[in-house]
Amino acid sequence: MEIEGSxxxxxxxxxxxxxxxxxxxxxxxxxxxxxxxxxLPSGSQIVPEELGHRYGVSRSVVxxxxxxxxxxxLVAARPKLGTHVQPDSEWESLHSDVIRWRVQGPHxxxxxxxxxxxxxxxxxxxxxxxxxxxxxxLTVTLTEACDRMQQAVEAGDGAAFTVADISFHxxxxxxxxxxxxxxxxxxVAAALAARAALDMLPDHVDQAAVESHRRIAGFIADGDGxxxxxxxxxxxxxxxxxxxxxxxxxxxxxxxxTEAAARRDEST
Numbered sequence: 001m002e003i004e005g006s007x008x009x010x011x012x013x014x015x016x017x018x019x020x021x022x023x024x025x026x027x028x029x030x031x032x033x034x035x036x037x038x039x040l041p042s043g044s045q046i047v048p049e050e051l052g053h054r055y056g057v058s059r060s061v062v063x064x065x066x067x068x069x070x071x072x073x074l075v076a077a078r079p080k081l082g083t084h085v086q087p088d089s090e091w092e093s094l095h096s097d098v099i100r101w102r103v104q105g106p107h108x109x110x111x112x113x114x115x116x117x118x119x120x121x122x123x124x125x126x127x128x129x130x131x132x133x134x135x136x137x138l139t140v141t142l143t144e145a146c147d148r149m150q151q152a153v154e155a156g157d158g159a160a161f162t163v164a165d166i167s168f169h170x171x172x173x174x175x176x177x178x179x180x181x182x183x184x185x186x187x188v189a190a191a192l193a194a195r196a197a198l199d200m201l202p203d204h205v206d207q208a209a210v211e212s213h214r215r216i217a218g219f220i221a222d223g224d225g226x227x228x229x230x231x232x233x234x235x236x237x238x239x240x241x242x243x244x245x246x247x248x249x250x251x252x253x254x255x256x257x258t259e260a261a262a263r264r265d266e267s268t
Contacts, residue, residue, distance in 0.1 A: 023057055024064035029097075031065065035074050035085055036101035042087040046075060072098055094183075099190040108194070115191035118184065120236050123169070127216060127232035128225040129176035138175040142168060142217035149210045161205045166192045168213055172220075172232070212238075 031051075034040045048062045066083055069075045073091040077083045091098050102111040130138060148164035151157075166189050173185035212235050219228035 022061075022064075024061045024068070027051070027055060027057060027061060027065035028068040032069055032072070032074055032097060032101050033104065035069070036098070036107075037105040040085050042085050044085040046083045046085065048083065074098070094187050096186050096190040099187065099194065103190075103194040112191065112194050115187065115194070116236075116240050119188060119191065120240050122181070122184065123172065123188070123236055124229040124233040126173050126176040126178075126181050127220060128229040129178065129181075130172055131220045131223050131225040131228040133175065133177050134221075134223045135175060138171060139217065139221040141171045141175075142213075142220065145171065146210060146214045146217055149205075149213060153205050153207060153210055156204060158205055161209075162192065162195065165213075168217075172216075175220075 031040070031046075040046070046066065048059065048066065051057070051062045051065075052059055066075060066077065070077060070083075071092075072095050073086055075083050076086050076090070093099075093102075099111060099115070102108065145164050145168035148167070149161055152161035152164060169192060170185040170189045173181045173188055176182075212231070216228060216231045216235065219225075219231055
């Protein structure tokens with residue numbers, strides 16, 4: 001197992017940043033990030049004693065950190081073989097931590113696109129089910145989220161809008177009355193939060209975004225499942241189109257950099 005000095009410095013920074021999060025959580029955060037980035041590739045052996053020595057933590061801290069990563073499928077411990085990094089096919093890809101680590105890594109755009117596919121296919125159905133269940137408490141939650149969006153638009157606060165947006169959409173998924181959809185609410189929240197990490201937030205949010213959410217909330221409150229589904233499908237399509245444009249721009253920029261590098265090589 002090879003862990004660069006910068007990673008050790010990063011752990012020190014994580015440790016000093018907060019006294020609330022346990023050190024095993026901080027260590028798991030660092031190792032998980034390194035695994036997803038490919039800095040600890042599949043098959044790499046992780047020696048607990050080395051971790052404890054390098055980061056100045058106890059065996060119990062290392063044990064809990066590795067246990068957390070094992071629960072997410074990133075590592076596996078085998079008797080007499082030790083602990084090794086697992087291939088990405090074994091990762092719990094819908095766990096919010098894994099999503100966050102992937103978004104922050106080299107495959108961030110790919111991860112976000114996968115999450116948008118989930119939203120496009122299932123969120124309209126979740127909205128329909130919310131309308132069919134007609135839960136007054138859900139209506140209050142959605143209305144309050146829309147009100148916070150409105151306040152964010154008026155204040156020009158994109159971060160506050162994102163928080164309210166996450167509240168709205170996770171409420172829809174949880175309100176569908178399905179254990180599976182409730183589980184996916186966490187995934188959707190991670191997807192929406194990932195926009196900031198990928199620098200995908202718009203320069204400004206406008207009134208149209210608020211109104212599109214209010215329409216969905218209204219249809220759900222009225223118990224109109226078909227209209228709730230249709231309005232949600234339209235909203236998610238807009239988001240998917242924005243993601244597509246972002247991905248295309250990223251690919252175009254990467255292609256331009258490659259061509260520029262090739263021209264430099266030819267001129268030398």
